[in-house]
Amino acid sequence: MKMSLSLGLLFTFLLNFTTTTLTAQEVSYDDGKKYILGGLEVTGLQSYNEQTVKTYTGLREGQPITIPGDEISEIIKKLWGLELFTSIDFYYHVEDNDKVFLELRIFERPTLSKVTLNGVKKGKIDGILEDTDLKKGKKITESLIANTKNYLQNKYKKQGFLNTKVNIATAKDTTGTNTQSMVVNVDKGDKVKIKHIIFEGNEELSDKKLAKALKKTKKKKIYRFWKKSKYIEDDYENDLTLLIDKYAENGYRDARVVSDTIIEVDDNNIDLKIAVEEGDKYYFGDIDFVGNTVYSDRQLSRVLGIKKGDTYNGVLMRERIADEKPDAQDLTNLYQNNGYLFSSINPIEISAENDTINFEIRIIEGKETFLDHITVHGNDKTNDHVIFRELRTRPGQRYDKSNIIRSIRELGQLGFFDAEQIVPDVQNPDPNAGTVDIAYNLVESGSSQIELQGGYGGGGFIGTLGLSFSNFSMQNLFKGEAYKPVPMGDGQSFALRLQASRSFRVYSLNFSEPWLGGKKPVRFNLSLSRTQQFGTSYTNTGRIDVDKDRGFSITGVSLGLAKKVLWPDDYFVVQHALGYQLYEFNNYYTGLFNFGNGASNALTYTFGITRNSQLGGRIFPRGGSNFEITAKLTPPYSLFSNKDFEALRDRSEELTPVVFAQGNADTAERRELEAVDGERFNWLEYYKIKFKGDWYTTLVKDLVLRSNTEFGFLGNYNNDVGDVPFERFFVGGDGLGNFTLDGRDVVQLRGYENQSLTPVDPLTGRQEGGLVYNKFSLELRYPLTLKPSASIYGLAFLEGGNAFNNFQDFNPFQIKRSAGVGLRIFMPAFGLLGIDFGYGFDPDASGTPGPSGWQTHFIIGQQF
Structure with missing residues (x-):
């Protein structure tokens, strides 16, 4: 006789499941009888090994077994728990009244062979498949299908697609054994927008105030671009809490949301109806402090900033006790900033008399805390x-x-x-x-950069090699084992840059030690530079010839010290620097300067004050400010000289337009002008004042506003000597000044061609650089990623600025305006890279009418 212990009977008594009916006769669980197991056969397998399943059941031939009984039920439960099978049945027959033979008949769940996902962007498919665990070889279960469907519907509902529909179908795949392919069709539909937000029950606070309190739940408006209208359940629930907070800020402690209803207008629009109960308006009564010994009641009251009779404001009370901002001026930080880490502060309402609430702020100060390790x-x-x-x-x-x-x-x-x-x-x-x-x-980020590039410009190939190490170790320079690939780790900076073409060469070396002597934060800087520009001329074929016997060079050296100071606060740094520059001309006539032979010398002292309180790192500051004011000075040589500088200046101004009209002809006037200006500017004397300020403000979450203002002025001590032809301001373009021969300041102003806003000198008609400039800019920044491997942020900007020939012409409101967008990418190995698209609304200094129009600027290695 062969009987079936199928799921129909066993699960009726044991697991409360139902399946196929018995094939032989019904057997009662209470009538279980003991047998000796004569053998076990597993049938229905397609991909699993029979012996593996036998071993998993734990049944062995010759063991005693009760049928029906606990052994069989536990085996079925274990097998079902694997979620590998769609049907599990036991069949048995008895021989000699005490020996039973079992057949375990199972049907395997199909295996997933491939998944097709429709209605989703290609770039999102891999992420969805990973999140839903839809991978090849996965067993297809009801829960897998249901979880996948729920995940996709919830995913797009959170993005405002409330009508998302997901259909999942499977089909047999004949390319494998017991495999099925799956097709997932996603129909997101349109985003559901909020047409109206209807408030009921509000008398004290207007609809407009309540709607403004909802930070992320906004009704549809044509002019709203930044915060789109969409319904997201989690955001909506949070906004209802903010709605009650708005009442609490205005004295209505007992306000509550009575009901909120979603009304379907059509497939793409809903209305929200929010009913509130405002309650009575309350005021602060007595506020007593209990448990405080470190601070007096008066000190705590001053920080709390709430007085008896003030309108009740539960949100303000919560913030003054413990604000979410780590540097907030609240009672919790007052204690924790002074050693009481284990303090706790709890405001308790002790009574409410009519419309007045009395508080007791209970303080447990705890033990004063000290740092151990x-x-x-x-x-x-x-x-x-x-x-x-x-x-x-x-x-x-x-x-x-x-x-x-x-x-x-x-x-x-x-x-x-x-x-x-x-x-x-x-x-x-x-x-x-x-x-x-x-x-x-900490997570180390790259602190070394390499610049290796080649290009074509100025009639020939330009090659650049730059090495910059901002975490260098000079003391390990001669230790071979420290080169990984260079000696690193002591916080010093070392930069070497070489740039060359047929017509010019640039060499520079910079070294900085931030803690000179290792005891105090005194920064030492050393800078060496050499720039050479050779004479060029065009042949009849358009080819550029380079004449190395003609040229102009600048050799410079600078030593600097910068020290952190504690007053007015410890964000301030005072800087001192001594520098020397030698300007040499050798038969070099380009119209840029009035003399093509001779030399000029400059001995300078620079004094600077900076205050840097930026928050959030150098690449993407989120708050704080950074300003710098510097004064670069030379000795007033003319005060100690017997030269008639007034006569020299007058003669120079008389000869300059004549020589400029003659071009590069070797005339007596040109030779005289060279002698005159060579004598005037043998030792340069000037003072140069510059100011730059940056302020960073986080508007919402990661959206940061950078405000910037700059000003520069180049002056002279003696009007008879006049203004030096070097160190001037050239405004406009990308702001990159890697190749500058005259110590000029190149000022970025996007939307205009490089240095195109530099004023024209009235005597010569050429752009010789401005003596005064100012600039203002606003820049909205938003990070796309801030990973150590690459930090990327987008920006939009408004800028305005200009350069002027002298201080008398200076007008801070006479600016050239621009606007645009850009992108910045910081990679540790290459520094800051970027691109800007700017539109200049005004004409440049060339005199060409009409706006400058669209300009594209590529940024390489610019300051943050």
């Missing part, structure tokens, strides 16, 4: 001492939250680590001992 992790290249000297936290020091925040900023400003991933970890807090450890987790 300070550790750093993740600095594979940078030496520990470079990091520790920047930290504001020291072992044994009293705990101060503001010092941790400042340490994060200082580490980010180094440029050696990814500022977005600097994480301080407060470890091992011990309230009884009053100690805590801090571990700074």
Whole structure:
């Protein structure tokens, strides 16, 4: 006799499931009988090994077994738990009344062979398949299909596609054994927009105020571009909380949302109806502090900033107790910035009399906390001492939250680590001992850059080799084992740049040590440079000939010291620098200067004050400011000279237009002008004042506004000497000035051709550079990615600026305007790269009528 213990009977009694009916006779679970297992056969397998399934059941021939009984039910439960089978049945027959033979008949679930996803962008398919675990070889189950469908519907509902429909179909795939292909059709439909937001029950606060309180739930308006109208359930729920907060800010503590209803207008539009109950308006009563010994009631009240009789504002109370901003001026930070890490502050409503609420702010100060161990992790290249000297936290020091925040900023400003991933970890807090450890987790970012490029310009090939190491180690320069690939880790900077073509050569070397002597933050700078420009001429065929016997060169050296100071605050740095430049002319006549033979010397002293409080790293600052004012001065040589500079200047102004009209002809007037200006400018005397300020403001989340203003003025001590022909301001274009022969400042102003806003000299009719310039800009920045391998952000800008021949002509409101968009990419190995598309609304300085129009600017290695 052969009987079936199918799922129909076993699951009726054991698992409450139903399946096929019994094929022999019904057997009651209560009538279980003991047998000896004579054998087990597994049938129906397609891809699994029979012996593997037998082993998994745990049944062995000769063991006693009760049928029906717990052994069979547990085996079925285990097999179902694998989610590999669609049907599981046991059949048995008995011989000699005590020996039973079992047949396990199973049907395998089909295996997924391939997936076709329709209605989704190609770039999104791989991500969806990974999130839903739809991969080849996966068993097709009801839960897999249901989870995939729910995931896709919820994914697009969160993006505002409330009517998303997902259909999933499977079909047998004859290319494999028991395999099926799957087709997933996604119909997102159109985004559902909010046509109207209807408020009911509001009398004290207007519809407009309540609608404004909903930060992400906005009704459809034609002019709204930045925040589109769409319904997202999670955002809507959060906005309802903000709606109640708006009431709490205005004294209505008991306000609540009575109901909210979604009304379907059509397939693409809905209305939201929100009913509120405002309640009564309340005011602050007595506010008593309990448990405070470190600070007096008056000190705490000053920080709290809430007085008796003020309109009740629950949001303000919450923020003044503990704001989400790490550097907020609140009571929690007041304690934590002064050593009380384990303090807790809780406002309690102790009574409500009519419309007045009395509070008791209960403070548990805890034990004063001190730092025990300070550790750093993740600095594979940078030496520990470079990091520790920047930290504001020291072992044994009293705990101060503001010092941790400042340490994060200082580490980010180094440029050696990814500022977005600097994480301080407060470890091992011990309230009884009053100690805590801090571990700074760092991620190294590239600190070396290489510039290797070639191009064609100026009639010939231009080759550039640049090496820049911002985390260099000079002391390991002669240690072969330290080259990985160069000595690194001591925080020094070293840059070498070579650029050459047939007509010019540029050499420069810069070295900087930020902690001279290793004890104090005194930065030492050394800079050497040599620039040569050779004479050129065009042949009849248009070819450029280079004459190296004619040329102009600048040789310069500069030594500088910069020291951090503590007043007015410790963001300030005072800089001093001494420099010498030698300008040499050898039969070099281009019309740029009045003399083509001779030399000029400049001995300069530069004094500068900077204040840098940027937050969020150098690449993408999110807050703070950075301003710099410098004064570059030469000695007033004319005060100690017997030369008649007035006569020299008058003669130069008389000869200049004559010589300019004669061109490059070797005339007596030209030779006289060379002698006159060579004597006037043998030793340059001037003063140069520059100011630059940047302010960064986070508007919403990652959207940052950079505000910038710049000003520069080049003056002279003695009007009889006149203004020097070097060190002038050239405005317009991309702002790149890698090849400048006269110490000029090249000022970026996008939307115009390079240096095209430089004024024309009235005597010569040529652009000799401005003596005054100013510039203003607003720039909206949004990061696309801020990963260590590559940081990318987009921007939109408004700019205005201009250059002027003298201070008398200077008008800060007479500016050339532009607007546009751009993209910046920072890669550690190559520095900052970018492109800008700017539109100039005004004419440039050439006199050509009409706006400058669209200009494209490529940015390479520009300052952040």
